[in-house]
Amino acid sequence: MASELHLSPVLSDALVILGAAGIVIPVFARFRITPIIGFILVGMLVGPFGLGRLVFDYPWLQYITITDPQGLEPFAEFGIILLLFTIGLELSFNRLWQLRRMVFGLGALELSISAALIAFVLMAMGQYWTGAMGLGLALALSSTALVLPISGTKSPVGKAALSMLLFEDIAIVPIIFLLGAMAPYAASDGMEGLWYTIWTGALTVIVLMVAGRFLLPRLFAQAARTKSPELFLAASLLVVIVASLATAAVGLSPIVGALLAGLLIAETEYHTEVEGITAPFKGLALGIFLITVGMGVDLGVIAANAWSIAMAVSGVLLVKALVTGAVLRMMGARRGTAVETGIMMSSPSETTLIVLSAAATAQLIQPQTAQFWQIVTAIGLTITPILALLGRKVARHVDAAPAPTEAEEDDDPTSGRAIILGYGRVGQLIADMMKRHDQRFLAIDSDPELAHLARRRKHPLLYADASGPALDRIDLSNASAIILTMDEPVLAARLLRRLRSHYPDIPIIARARDTTHAAELYRAGATEAVPETLESSLQLSEAVLVNIGVPMGHVIASIHEKRDEFREQLMREGQLTRKPKLKTSLADRVATKVETESA
Numbered sequence: 001m002a003s004e005l006h007l008s009p010v011l012s013d014a015l016v017i018l019g020a021a022g023i024v025i026p027v028f029a030r031f032r033i034t035p036i037i038g039f040i041l042v043g044m045l046v047g048p049f050g051l052g053r054l055v056f057d058y059p060w061l062q063y064i065t066i067t068d069p070q071g072l073e074p075f076a077e078f079g080i081i082l083l084l085f086t087i088g089l090e091l092s093f094n095r096l097w098q099l100r101r102m103v104f105g106l107g108a109l110e111l112s113i114s115a116a117l118i119a120f121v122l123m124a125m126g127q128y129w130t131g132a133m134g135l136g137l138a139l140a141l142s143s144t145a146l147v148l149p150i151s152g153t154k155s156p157v158g159k160a161a162l163s164m165l166l167f168e169d170i171a172i173v174p175i176i177f178l179l180g181a182m183a184p185y186a187a188s189d190g191m192e193g194l195w196y197t198i199w200t201g202a203l204t205v206i207v208l209m210v211a212g213r214f215l216l217p218r219l220f221a222q223a224a225r226t227k228s229p230e231l232f233l234a235a236s237l238l239v240v241i242v243a244s245l246a247t248a249a250v251g252l253s254p255i256v257g258a259l260l261a262g263l264l265i266a267e268t269e270y271h272t273e274v275e276g277i278t279a280p281f282k283g284l285a286l287g288i289f290l291i292t293v294g295m296g297v298d299l300g301v302i303a304a305n306a307w308s309i310a311m312a313v314s315g316v317l318l319v320k321a322l323v324t325g326a327v328l329r330m331m332g333a334r335r336g337t338a339v340e341t342g343i344m345m346s347s348p349s350e351t352t353l354i355v356l357s358a359a360a361t362a363q364l365i366q367p368q369t370a371q372f373w374q375i376v377t378a379i380g381l382t383i384t385p386i387l388a389l390l391g392r393k394v395a396r397h398v399d400a401a402p403a404p405t406e407a408e409e410d411d412d413p414t415s416g417r418a419i420i421l422g423y424g425r426v427g428q429l430i431a432d433m434m435k436r437h438d439q440r441f442l443a444i445d446s447d448p449e450l451a452h453l454a455r456r457r458k459h460p461l462l463y464a465d466a467s468g469p470a471l472d473r474i475d476l477s478n479a480s481a482i483i484l485t486m487d488e489p490v491l492a493a494r495l496l497r498r499l500r501s502h503y504p505d506i507p508i509i510a511r512a513r514d515t516t517h518a519a520e521l522y523r524a525g526a527t528e529a530v531p532e533t534l535e536s537s538l539q540l541s542e543a544v545l546v547n548i549g550v551p552m553g554h555v556i557a558s559i560h561e562k563r564d565e566f567r568e569q570l571m572r573e574g575q576l577t578r579k580p581k582l583k584t585s586l587a588d589r590v591a592t593k594v595e596t597e598s599a
Contacts, residue, residue: 043294079285088262107167114140134359141349212264224448272464321346336395343391347380422485500525
C-alpha cells in the first residue's frame with residue numbers, strides 16, 4: 001500500500017506543488033520579488049521539458065517532477081476562477097457602472113487596434129488572413145491572472161488595466177465563435193450558435209444577479225451564525241462553483257460566473273471575511289496555473305529558434321505597449337499612467353493559449369505555428385512582473401505620480417471615515433452620535449446579528465473579525481480616527497499596539513474598563529483612553545450638580561478638568577510616560593466657550 005502511494009502520480013505531483021509553494025513563496029518574499037516568477041521557473045525545471053525528460057534514465061526524478069501535466073489543468077483553471085472571484089470582491093456594481101465607458105470604450109479600442117496591427121504584420125510576413133486574424137486576436141489579449149494582482153484595482157493604472165481586462169474576458173466568447181465561423185469546415189449555423197449563446201448567457205447572468213441579491217445575504221448570515229470558518233468557506237466555494245457552472249453551461253466562460261459571484265458578495269457586508277478565507281486557496285491554485293505555464297516552455301526549442309522567438313516577443317510587446325499607451329492618452333490619462341499601463345499590459349495572456357488552441361483546432365494555423373506562439377506567450381507571461389517593474393520606473397521619469405482624486409478616494413471605503421472596531425452597545429451609541437453630527441464612519445464587527453442590526457439602522461458595517469488577520473487586509477491609512485469599543489482588556493491592548501505600529505499618526509480612541517486599564521492602553525499607544533468607571537462617576541456627578549442648581553457650563557468645564565487631573569495623576573504615578581496628544585486643554589476651551597455664549 002505504501003509503495004503504491006509513493007508511485008501514485010497524483011500524490012507525487014501534489015507533493016511537488018506543495019513543496020514548490022513552501023520554497024518559492026518565502027524565498028522570493030525574502031528578496032521582495034513576486035513569487036509569480038518563481039512558480040514559472042519551477043514549472044520549467046520540473047516539467048516535461050526540464051528534469052521530466054530525464055525520468056526514464058533516472059527513475060528517482062519522478063518524485064520531484066510533474067508526471068501528469070494534463071492532470072494539473074483543471075486545478076489551474078480553478079485558480080483563474082478563484083482569482084476572478086476575488087477581483088469581483090474588490091469591486092461593486094456601482095464601481096463597475098462607473099467604469100462602463102472605460103470597459104467598452106478603452107477596452108474595445110485597445111483590443112481591436114492591437115489585434116488589427118498584429119494581424120497586418122503577420123499578413124505582411126506571409127500568414128494567410130484568417131490565421132493572421134486568429135493570431136492577432138490571441139496575442140492582443142493581456143493576462144488578468146498576472147496584471148491585476150500586481151496593479152491592484154484602485155490606482156489609476158489598476159483602473160485602466162481592469163477596464164481593458166474586463167472587456168477582454170467578455171470578448172473571449174465571441175472570439176472563439178468567430179474563429180469557429182472562419183474555420184474551413186465551419187457549420188452554417190455558426191453565427192446562430194453565437195446569438196444563442198449571447199441571449200442565453202444574458203438570461204443566465206440576470207437570473208444569477210436577481211437570485212444572488214436575495215439569497216446571498218441570507219446564506220452568509222446563516223453561515224456566520226454558526227461561527228464555523230469551515231462552513232463559511234464551504235458557502236463561499238459553493239457560490240463560486242454554482243455561478244461558474246451556470247455560465248459555463250450556456251457557453252460563456254466560467255470566469256464570467258466567478259466574477260459575477262464576487263460582485264454579488266461584494267454588495268453584502270460579508271465580503272471582507274469571504275476574501276480572507278478564500279485567499280490561501282486562490283494563491284495555491286494560481287501557483288498551479290503558473291507552474292503549468294512554465295511547463296510549456298521548451299528551452300531546447302527556444303535555443304533552436306532564439307532569434308525568431310526574441311523578435312516575436314519584442315514585436316508583440318512593442319505593438320501592444322504603443323497601442324495601449326496611445327489609447328489611454330487619447331482618453332485623457334496622464335503620461336505616466338499611460339506608459340506604465342502600456343508596458344505592463346504588453347505581454348500576452350493565459351487566455352491566449354486557449355485562443356491559439358481554438359485557432360489550431362479550426363485549422364486556421366498549423367500545429368507548429370501554434371506551438372511557436374505558445375512559447376512566445378509563455379515567455380511573455382514569465383516576464384510580466386519584470387515589465388510591471390520596468391513600467392513603474394519609466395513612468396516615474398515620464399510623469400510624477402498623480403495625487404489621488406476625490407473619486408479615487410471614494411473607492412476606498414475607509415477614506416476619511418472614523419473606524420469603529422466593535423458594533424456592540426458602545427459602538428452603536430458612537431455610530432448614532434457620528435450620524436447625528438453628519439460624520440462619516442464605518443463599523444467593523446463579526447457578529448451576524450449585529451451586522452443585521454446595522455443594516456436595519458442604515459449604519460455602514462463591514463463584516464470582519466477585527467481581532468484576527470482580516471484587519472491586516474483593510475487599509476486604514478486614510479481613516480480619520482479609529483475607535484476601539486471591545487470589552488476585553490488583553491485583546492484591546494494587543495490590537496491597539498498592532499494598530500499603532502501600522503498607523504502611527506491616526507488618532508486612536510479606546511474604551512477602558514477602569515483607570516488601570518486606561519493607563520495600559522495609553523502605554524500601548526492610545527491617543528485617548530476612556531475608563532468606564534470614571535465616566536459613570538463623572539456622569540453621576542454631572543446629574544447631581546445640575547439638579548441642585550449649578551450652571552451646566554461650569555459643570556461641563558469641571559468634568560473636563562477632572563479628566564485632565566486623571567491624566568496628570570497617571571503621569572505622576574509613572575503609569576503613563578507621555579502626555580496624551582488630544583484634549584489637554586479642553587477644559588479651558590469649554591469654559592471659554594461657555595463664558596462667551598453666556599455673554
